[in-house]
Amino acid sequence: MxxxxxxxxxxxxxxxxxxxxxxxxxxxxxxxxxxxxxxxxxxxxxxxxxxxxxxxxxxxxxxxxxxxxSLDDIGEILALREDGEAPCLYVTELVDRRISDIDTRIEGLRQLRHELEDIREEARSIPREDILLNDCICHLIENEALVARDPLKEKD
Amino acid sequence: MxxxxxxxxxxxxxxxxxxxxxxxxxxxxxxxxxxxxxxxxxxxxxxxxxxxxxxxxxxxxxxxxxxxxSLDDIGEILALREDGEAPCLYVTELVDRRISDIDTRIEGLRQLRHELEDIREEARSIPREDILLNDCICHLIENEALVARDPLKEKD
DNA sequence: CTTGACATTCCAGTAGATGGAAACTATACA
DNA sequence: TGTATAGTTTCCATCTACTGGAATGTCAAG
CATH class of the missing domain: 1.10.1660.10 (Multidrug-efflux Transporter Regulator; Chain: A; Domain 2)
Structure with a gap:
């Protein structure tokens, strides 16, 4: 059989x-x-x-x-192939873009990891008596560099 | 004024x-x-x-x-704070987990990048006359290591 | 004849927003 | 007074890539 x-x-x-x-x-x-x-x-x-x-x-x-x-990209590739075209050229373009995306993403994650490490460090140095102070939500996140400007604190 | x-x-x-x-x-x-x-x-x-x-x-x-x-995590942090608890401890746990997630993610991306680089290399070496052969969808992706076993190709 | 493992469809939900439509408000300008 | 523009409101839909669950149907074995 x-x-x-x-x-x-x-x-x-x-x-x-x-x-x-x-x-x-x-x-x-x-x-x-x-x-x-x-x-x-x-x-x-x-x-x-x-x-x-x-x-x-x-x-x-x-x-x-x-x-x-992405499923969209894959759909494109399959469609090309169905039209009798070799999608390889298109694929290499996609690949190049993906590689560049990945580099950006990795760099972003590295940066993020760095910031989180800083918080981790900070956590070890916060005085116990400060931790329950009511003027912030969480020292660890609060202490991170503040990027936004506060519209309620503008003078003049 | x-x-x-x-x-x-x-x-x-x-x-x-x-x-x-x-x-x-x-x-x-x-x-x-x-x-x-x-x-x-x-x-x-x-x-x-x-x-x-x-x-x-x-x-x-x-x-x-x-x-x-995540918004869920942030909600947790805010809820703790509202209960009068300092969420810092909880936050450090979150941070630790996030750092570990990030490491995993970066490693995954590195691996992925490597595979894409291989494809990119491959693209330079495919004989022009092979590119339009009809026995595959796309050489570049097709040539990647096949992990799945094919149920239709099982002998015995 | 029932049990269990398959399969089907349909509906809903995930995360974290964002786009658009229709309607209302506010302000400035002629 | 009219109108143009900009800001706001709500509601509904869309995005990605699935996944879970319910109710129902099919099939083979014991």
Missing amino acids: RKTTDDITDLVQIGQVAQTLGVNPKTVRYYEEIKLIPEAPRNNAGYRLYDQAAFDRLSFILRARNLDF | RKTTDDITDLVQIGQVAQTLGVNPKTVRYYEEIKLIPEAPRNNAGYRLYDQAAFDRLSFILRARNLDF
């Missing part, structure tokens, strides 16, 4: 596809709903059935998601 | 508060809607009016948001 591996008529249900790809079946239905994947054909019971092509497309989508591409 | 700066009866409208703090007025209304700030009193026209205390609270919230605290 052997499954005819190359037989494209092999069909599997949503649960198996989802489990194999490590996602929630709801995610797969959701992708269909937003037309990222075509409507899956159904069996007599109304269950969705997936063939190799459907599986591959889904698999591609998830791999792209792992690379943090 | 001088504004009596210390007079806490000075009141400003939402637009001025928002502009001064550098946020959208909608954000301020939103915070009221989710009860992060108390309902602002209104003038005859039904316009919201903000006093010093309201401004300070809002300002605190935004500073905490800048530190990437």
Whole structure:
């Protein structure tokens, strides 16, 4: 007994596809709903059935998601491919943009981490008797550099 | 003519508060809607009016948001303060958790960046004649390590 | 015949806002 | 007095990428 591996008529249900790809079946239905994947054909019971092509497309989508591409971007890529164009050029542009986004994000997180470290330091130096003073909400956050100007404190 | 700066009866409208703090007025209304700030009193026209205390609270919230605290967390902090407790201890715990989250996130981004760099490299080495081959959606993403097992390709 | 594991649809909710529409108010200017 | 402009109000919708839950249907095994 052997499954005819190359037989494209092999069909599997949503649960198996989802489990194999490590996602929630709801995610797969959701992708269909937003037309990222075509409507899956159904069996007599109304269950969705997936063939190799459907599986591959889904698999591609998830791999792209792992690379943090948005569903919109992925849709673009798939659409290009369907028009017979190789989306690779478009993808490299996306990749370049994503890399630059990531650099920005990392820098932002570094900065944020630094500020939080400062707060952590500060926490060790606040006099116990100050901690319950009622003139602020929380020394730790309050003491951070105040950027906003206060419209109620403007003179003249 | 001088504004009596210390007079806490000075009141400003939402637009001025928002502009001064550098946020959208909608954000301020939103915070009221989710009860992060108390309902602002209104003038005859039904316009919201903000006093010093309201401004300070809002300002605190935004500073905490800048530190990437969730609105839920910020609500907790404010609630503690209202109960007369100094939230500093709670805040340090939050801070510790956030720092650890950030480290995780940065590491994830670094990893992601690395993968995207690989794709970028790959893009330079794909033979022009391969680019339009129809057996894949996009070489660049396709060539990435495939993690999922394919249920349609299982033998035996 | 029932139990359990699947599947279906539909509705709602998540976080943190933001956009837009329709209506009202306030102020300045001619 | 009229009107133009700007600010405000409420309400509803939208964004991202799903996920949870309810009510119902299907299927195979024991």
